[in-house]
Amino acid sequence: MRVFSARIQEKQFTSASQAFTFFSLVLIAAFCLFRPSPAQASGCPLNSANGRIKHVIYIQFDNTHFTRDNHNVPSDLEQMPHLLNFLENNGTVLTNHHTPLISHTANDILTSFTGVYPDRHAVPVANSFRYFNPNGTSNLGVSFAYWTDPIYDPTAKTPTDTTFNMLSADGKNAPAPWVSYTRAGCNFGGVATANMVLENVATDIPTVFGANSPQAQEVQSDRTQAFADFVGIGIHCAAGDALCGAAYGGEQDALPDEPGGYPGFNALFGHKYVAPQISPSGPLRDLNGNVIQDPTGHVGFPGFDGMSAAVSLSYVAAMQEHGVPVTFAYISDAHDKHPSGPAYGPGEAGYVAALAAYDDAFNKFFTRLAQDGITQDNTLFIVTADEGDHFVGGAPTPANCDGIHTPCTYTKIGEINTNLAGQLATERSNRLPSRCTPTMPPRSTSPATRLAPTP
Numbered sequence: 024m025r026v027f028s029a030r031i032q033e034k035q036f037t038s039a040s041q042a043f044t045f046f047s048l049v050l051i052a053a054f055c056l057f058r059p060s061p062a063q064a065s066g067c068p069l070n071s072a073n074g075r076i077k078h079v080i081y082i083q084f085d086n087t088h089f090t091r092d093n094h095n096v097p098s099d100l101e102q103m104p105h106l107l108n109f110l111e112n113n114g115t116v117l118t119n120h121h122t123p124l125i126s127h128t129a130n131d132i133l134t135s136f137t138g139v140y141p142d143r144h145a146v147p148v149a150n151s152f153r154y155f156n157p158n159g160t161s162n163l164g165v166s167f168a169y170w171t172d173p174i175y176d177p178t179a180k181t182p183t184d185t186t187f188n189m190l191s192a193d194g195k196n197a198p199a200p201w202v203s204y205t206r207a208g209c210n211f212g213g214v215a216t217a218n219m220v221l222e223n224v225a226t227d228i229p230t231v232f233g234a235n236s237p238q239a240q241e242v243q244s245d246r247t248q249a250f251a252d253f254v255g256i257g258i259h260c261a262a263g264d265a266l267c268g269a270a271y272g273g274e275q276d277a278l279p280d281e282p283g284g285y286p287g288f289n290a291l292f293g294h295k296y297v298a299p300q301i302s303p304s305g306p307l308r309d310l311n312g313n314v315i316q317d318p319t320g321h322v323g324f325p326g327f328d329g330m331s332a333a334v335s336l337s338y339v340a341a342m343q344e345h346g347v348p349v350t351f352a353y354i355s356d357a358h359d360k361h362p363s364g365p366a367y368g369p370g371e372a373g374y375v376a377a378l379a380a381y382d383d384a385f386n387k388f389f390t391r392l393a394q395d396g397i398t399q400d401n402t403l404f405i406v407t408a409d410e411g412d413h414f415v416g417g418a419p420t421p422a423n424c425d426g427i428h429t430p431c432t433y434t435k436i437g438e439i440n441t442n443l444a445g446q447l448a449t450e451r452s453n454r455l456p457s458r459c460t461p462t463m464p465p466r467s468t469s470p471a472t473r474l475a476p477t478p
Contacts, residue, residue: 067209067261067348069403077401079204079349080339083132083216084408085356089118092414096370096426099357102378105386110406113399122411123147129166131409132217133189136200136351144197145190154184164188167222170199171277175226187280189218195280201259202281204349205288210266211259212297212342214352215330220257221292224249231274231292251316251323253293255330256338258300258347262287266346272296294323301341309333310340310387318362328362330355331377332384340391357381368416368433370426 069076091098100107110116123134123141129149130141141147146166153161154174168175168188176182189197201211201219213219221227224242228249232238242249259276260267267273267289276290291297294315298307306314306322310333316322317329325334332354339350357377358367367374392398417435424431447453 068207069209069348070207071403075401076403077348078343078397079403079405080343080397081351081405082335082339082407083135083351083353084406085128085354086358086410086412087354087356087408088411088413089116091369093369093419093426093431095423096431099378102375102427103382103385105382105389106406109385109389109399110404114404120407120411122409125149126410126412128409129217132353135407135409136216136219137197138200143192145188154182156183165223167217169221169227169230170218171196171279172226172230175223177225191280196278198282199278200351201349202278202285205259205261205276208261209349210261210264210347212339212347212350212352213257213259214335214338214342214350215255215324215327215355216351216353219259219351221254224254228253231277247317247319248321248323251321251325252295253324255324255327256292256294256297258291258297258342260289260291264289264346266300267291271300297342298323301338301345301347303345307337307341309337310384310391326362327353328355328359331361332381332388336384336388340388340395343392343397344395354381366436368419368431368436369414370419370424370431371433372430375426375430 067077068074069079088099091101107116123130125148127149130146131149133144133146134141137144146152149166151166152164154164154176155161162176162182162184163178164182164184165175165177166188170189172188173185174182174188186194187196191197199219201213204211221231224246228236228239228242232253238249238253241252258267260273265271267276269289271291272295273289273291276285276288278285291300294307298315301307308314309331313333314322315325315334315337317325330353335352335354339352342350355361358374359365360367360373367377392402415437416433419431419433421429421431423429
């Protein structure tokens with residue numbers, strides 16, 4: 024049984040929404056085709072009107088806002104005019120999207136990817152949870168783990184719950200989002216996308232490569248390089264596609280409970296295997312020309328906090344140019360100084376600089392795609408964001424700062440912790456017990472009993 028509890032990671036933001044009034048940013052731009060794309064992979068029939076869509080580019084922001092947190096400071100999207108204008112001029116901008124309960128990174132993103140609410144993919148609260156042991160105690164589970172992983176418990180060598188982390192309502196491994204594309208003959212690229220790529224080197228490596236594999240040996244000898252080599256980046260190939268052949272490091276794309284079966288499909292897991300296929304002339308570089316590497320100089324995946332727009336969109340462009348017409352990508356938030364903080368308030372110099380860099384990256388990205396023949400004429404662009412959390416902090420100095428001409432500074436930036444039971448009792452006169460205590464775990468193995476939320 025799992026008992027889910029939220030763990031706050033974004034120190035600057037907390038949800039400003041009340042129950043049943045959740046809003047986050049969803050920007051959807053769907054376009055029609057007038058000419059075929061020279062970069063389109065053969066044998067990938069996307070079922071669009073008149074067969075016009077040849078590419079799908081899905082971009083998942085972390086906490087990026089259309090509305091303003093400070094009425095004087097332009098919002099995130101207003102400070103990225105190359106992206107905002109592209110969407111407004113070519114598609115539809117929708118801002119009344121609601122998030123799952125409780126809104127956080129993993130469950131928000133997984134809900135977007137799967138199209139089902141968290142009770143149907145088993146990550147209802149993120150980014151961590153508790154699961155019951157047979158003796159009535161509970162242990163830590165982490166939401167971020169590869170699709171076919173068992174529960175990832177960094178505190179236990181042998182977790183007592185060995186079921187899938189991604190779990191459907193009938194107790195099976197949840198259906199994977201890339202399957203509808205790969206079965207149709209389309210290669211599918213994942214760029215730091217939650218649980219569709221490897222998330223860690225503890226449980227993911229033995230799950231995908233094997234406990235005694237060379238990759239597992241690398242984890243033992245150089246854990247940091249192994250993370251850069253294998254985590255964060257992946258390509259799920261159509262059946263028989265040579266891109267994911269064994270000669271290039273391809274592994275079986277095993278989905279044991281996929282409805283209808285999933286034999287004959289391979290995938291590339293990690294920058295080590297993906298980069299040579301999408302950057303055959305040399306090291307993969309970001310949109311500013313820098314070799315992609317982690318903060319300590321390990322060439323490869325730079326970490327999830329290192330997925331700036333210039334890095335993430337470079338992976339996307341390179342995949343689209345080399346036979347991967349469907350790409351899903353994550354871009355890390357601009358409101359933190361990555362990789363270790365601190366958090367920014369609206370209009371602070373670091374925040375404004377980060378958004379300017381993101382805007383420049385989108386300008387370069389759209390220009391590069393257009394040179395490849397990948398445009399609004401033949402591509403479905405979907406741009407969305409998780410959580411929709413908003414700024415929590417004191418008033419800026421000076422009071423009339425706008426961030427663009429006059430930088431803002433803050434002495435108070437933090438978060439709000441709420442006693443939900445007390446709030447319900449005060450505002451709604453609801454004094455019913457609302458806690459689930461892990462003292463008597465149920466004997467049933469039904470997923471319904473394993474999804475017991477706690478405040």
